Every structure is written in C-alpha cells, then in structure tokens.
Amino acid sequence: MSKETLPYSIYVNNRPFRIAYLVDPKGDLKCFDVIFEFNRKKWGGRYNPIILTDGTKIGERWWDFLRNYDPDIIYSYVPIDESFQKKIKTH
Numbered sequence: 374m375s376k377e378t379l380p381y382s383i384y385v386n387n388r389p390f391r392i393a394y395l396v397d398p399k400g401d402l403k404c405f406d407v408i409f410e411f412n413r414k415k416w417g418g419r420y421n422p423i424i425l426t427d428g429t430k431i432g433e434r435w436w437d438f439l440r441n442y443d444p445d446i447i448y449s450y451v452p453i454d455e456s457f458q459k460k461i462k463t464h
Contacts, residue, residue: 389417393444397451398425404450429454440464 394408405423412418422442424435428451431439447461 389415390446391417391442391444392421392446392448393439393442394421394423395426395428395431395447395449395451395453396423397427399427400451408450426451426457428452429457436464 392412396404396408408421408423412421421444422438424431424439426435428449453461
C-alpha cells in the first residue's frame with residue numbers, strides 16, 4: 374500500500390452551541406416566535422430549553438436542570454435582577 378492510499382481517521386469534536394432562554398410567561402409572548410424560528414434553523418436548536426422566570430428567581434428543579442444542561446449561552450428576554458445574575462454566574 375502506498376502512503377497515499379493508507380486509511381486515515383477524522384475526528385470531529387464540534388457540537389452545536391447549547392443555548393438556554395429565560396422568558397417571563399407574563400411578558401410579551403412574541404419572543405417565543407423568535408426563539409422557535411431561530412432554533413428551527415440551527416443545528417441542535419430543538420434541544421435548547423426555555424426556562425420561565427420573572428427575572429428574579431427560578432425553581433430548584435430548573436437550577437438542577439440548568440446545571441446539568443450546562444449551556445454555553447443564556448439569553449434572557451426578561452430583565453434580570455442583579456442577585457439572580459450573580460447566582461447564574463456562580464452556578
């Protein structure tokens with residue numbers, strides 16, 4: 374076998390960005406259309422969670438979920454309280 378025909382391997386370790394969205398269920402619900410449209414066009418987008426919040430807190434189960442999901446980006450459609458921002462950064 375010549376050098377040019379030897380088998381070779383290609384390793385790819387890229388994955389789509391994990392994005393989590395923070396949305397106020399009592400706010401402007403048009404943001405859901407934007408989120409769905411964006412995620413529909415992106416590789417892996419259908420797995421990006423939408424977390425309901427008022428901008429000051431989320432439930433303990435959501436914290437567990439967020440820690441396990443480990444998003445690369447958290448995009449908020451709601452103003453976030455400063456203490457909530459700190460908690461997001463530390464967790």
